[in-house]
Amino acid sequence: MSKQEYSNQAITEYLLGSLPEAETEHFDELSFTNNEFAEALKSAEKDLVDSYVQGELAGRTLEKFKSHYLSSTARRQKVEFAKAFLLFTEQNIIETKTENSAAQRARPKQIFLKFFSALNIFANSRPVLKWSFAVAALAFMFTAGWLWFANIRLGQQPANESIVKNDARLEREQNNQNRPQIPPTVDTENGKEIAKVTEERERHEQRLKRKQAPNQQRNIERKELRVSKQPLSASPSKINTAFFILLPPVRSNNSIPNLSIPARVRYVAMRLQLESDDYLGYRVALVNPSGDKELWRSGKLETKISAESKALNVRFPAKLLKSQIYSLVVSGIKINGVDEIISNYSFRAVVK
Amino acid sequence: MQKTEPKKNWIITSSAFHRLLNWLDEGENSDGQNYLEMRQRLVAYFDRKNCPTPDEYADETLNRVARRLEEAGTIESESPAKYCYIVARFVFLEYLRGTNKNLVPLDDILEQPQVRQLAATELSEEKEVKEKMLNCLEHCTGKLEPASREIIISYYHGAERVKIENRRALAEKLGVSTNALSIRACRIRDKLEICVAKCAAET
Numbered sequence: 001m002s003k004q005e006y007s008n009q010a011i012t013e014y015l016l017g018s019l020p021e022a023e024t025e026h027f028d029e030l031s032f033t034n035n036e037f038a039e040a041l042k043s044a045e046k047d048l049v050d051s052y053v054q055g056e057l058a059g060r061t062l063e064k065f066k067s068h069y070l071s072s073t074a075r076r077q078k079v080e081f082a083k084a085f086l087l088f089t090e091q092n093i094i095e096t097k098t099e100n101s102a103a104q105r106a107r108p109k110q111i112f113l114k115f116f117s118a119l120n121i122f123a124n125s126r127p128v129l130k131w132s133f134a135v136a137a138l139a140f141m142f143t144a145g146w147l148w149f150a151n152i153r154l155g156q157q158p159a160n161e162s163i164v165k166n167d168a169r170l171e172r173e174q175n176n177q178n179r180p181q182i183p184p185t186v187d188t189e190n191g192k193e194i195a196k197v198t199e200e201r202e203r204h205e206q207r208l209k210r211k212q213a214p215n216q217q218r219n220i221e222r223k224e225l226r227v228s229k230q231p232l233s234a235s236p237s238k239i240n241t242a243f244f245i246l247l248p249p250v251r252s253n254n255s256i257p258n259l260s261i262p263a264r265v266r267y268v269a270m271r272l273q274l275e276s277d278d279y280l281g282y283r284v285a286l287v288n289p290s291g292d293k294e295l296w297r298s299g300k301l302e303t304k305i306s307a308e309s310k311a312l313n314v315r316f317p318a319k320l321l322k323s324q325i326y327s328l329v330v331s332g333i334k335i336n337g338v339d340e341i342i343s344n345y346s347f348r349a350v351v352k
Numbered sequence: 353m354q355k356t357e358p359k360k361n362w363i364i365t366s367s368a369f370h371r372l373l374n375w376l377d378e379g380e381n382s383d384g385q386n387y388l389e390m391r392q393r394l395v396a397y398f399d400r401k402n403c404p405t406p407d408e409y410a411d412e413t414l415n416r417v418a419r420r421l422e423e424a425g426t427i428e429s430e431s432p433a434k435y436c437y438i439v440a441r442f443v444f445l446e447y448l449r450g451t452n453k454n455l456v457p458l459d460d461i462l463e464q465p466q467v468r469q470l471a472a473t474e475l476s477e478e479k480e481v482k483e484k485m486l487n488c489l490e491h492c493t494g495k496l497e498p499a500s501r502e503i504i505i506s507y508y509h510g511a512e513r514v515k516i517e518n519r520r521a522l523a524e525k526l527g528v529s530t531n532a533l534s535i536r537a538c539r540i541r542d543k544l545e546i547c548v549a550k551c552a553a554e555t
Contacts, residue, residue: 015400028400032393032437041396043534046541054511074399074406081545084485086508088493093509297511320513336479 006030006037011044016064049075049082056294087337090299241267242318245311246328246345248275256325258348261318269315272330272345277303277310279332283339284314287327295320300333321349364418372418376432390414390433394440401444409447413440481552488551492544500540507537 013019014027030037242265286296296316303310327346331339376386394410403409416439510518523533
């Protein structure tokens with residue numbers, strides 16, 4: 001029998017005693033004779049009970065659940081178990097995520113240890129391999145040494161160039177000195193004029209050299225920067241998560257913040273700043289504009305405390321949001337395990 | 353098919369029980385798993401019908417099937433599952449006929465002092481029961497294999513769409529269909545529920 005002969009909705013109606021008699025008898029028989037239906041029935045019942053415990057049932061379905069489903073002691077025990085079980089999964093899902101991230105952090109250490117343990121194979125391998133490894137190591141060391149010397153040689157080049165320049169300058173000066181000098185006595189006024197111009201020229205030349213020297217240094221530095229600052233990756237930037245911070249709502253202020261959410265973003269992360277941290281833990285629910293439907297709910301959260309504030313970090317899929325107003329309802333978990341709504345962070349999502 | 357009547361003096365023997373097991377197995381030895389599965393389906397059936405003691409009615413049904421097998425040697429008119437359903441239906445109709453004579457208005461029941469006292473007691477013990485259950489869950493999940501533990505925690509975490517997405521991702525991670533994952537998670541949860549009930553009764 002194919003699954004199309006019964007839907008999840010029909011199974012739910014059956015569990016709530018809402019089906020007509022003929023269909024009920026048909027499903028009664030299927031629960032014995034069809035293994036696939038029997039498994040689907042068990043799974044649907046668990047999901048129905050979980051939905052009730054998590055407050056997802058509403059209207060007629062909730063009424064029928066209370067009046068029909070809870071009329072049996074065995075089924076009430078299932079609900080009690082589900083309450084404890086769902087609380088247990090919430091507590092442990094955080095531990096599981098912490099263990100996974102710890103395992104990820106331990107991975108580089110494991111790779112590091114594996115690398116060094118791999119070196120032990122050379123201790124026990126054949127002599128041919130040992131000698132090959134030794135030769136390879138020597139070749140590597142020789143190459144490294146040659147490259148090091150080459151680097152030192154290249155580093156000394158600017159000093160050599162300056163020596164050449166000095167030589168050139170000395171040559172120029174010598175040439176200047178070899179120029180026939182106008183004796184001052186022949187034409188004193190012209191001589192003074194010439195001396196003044198020469199002096200001025202020398203002053204200008206020195207000033208020019210002083211100006212050029214720092215520019216040359218800057219050019220060298222720019223070249224070095226261009227060499228060292230290679231792009232690390234050429235991949236185009238991808239936006240995975242849009243981040244926002246929401247301040248505690250103020251009663252006197254009715255304005256609702258607008259949050260621009262790019263359409264290509266996968267997640268929306270929010271940091272909800274709290275006025276106080278009085279609870280053992282917190283839960284956050286994303287609620288639709290009319291406030292009657294919960295679109296997303298977090299597990300148990302703990303506050304992140306910094307020097308200036310206490311806050312809760314949440315992250316949920318961006319595709320839950322359309323361009324309209326939403327609320328993030330924050331509940332505190334009391335010592336007796338009961339949730340108490342403490343704050344409501346409204347925002348207007350603008351999906352672009 | 354002959355109508356099965358209750359025979360109060362008939363007690364199931366070892367050979368009758370083995371004949372019943374073999375008949376339910378339909379030629380393939382399941383080590384009693386088919387019997388346990390059938391009994392579970394019977395209990396669930398009688399519970400859905402709001403019978404006060406579904407375990408007893410399930411056992412009564414299986415007893416009648418075993419007696420019929422003992423008398424007739426074999427039952428070939430229907431498959432074992434369908435035959436068990438038919439007998440269960442008769443047992444349920446008998447229960448209905450029996451209870452119709454003893455119907456009491458619900459308001460009268462609720463006004464009885466012992467019922468009121470029971471309700472008050474239940475409220476005060478609820479917290480204690482929950483605490484006990486959490487401790488037992490810790491103990492019982494500790495006995496699971498790590499893979500099963502991860503499945504059961506991840507499969508039932510979240511609400512509405514988040515839960516659906518989690519399940520899809522988990523099925524993909526494990527390389528199974530969502531249907532297969534649902535069956536696996538269901539069985540692990542059933543096992544946990546039995547373990548927790550036993551643990552809570554012992555503590």
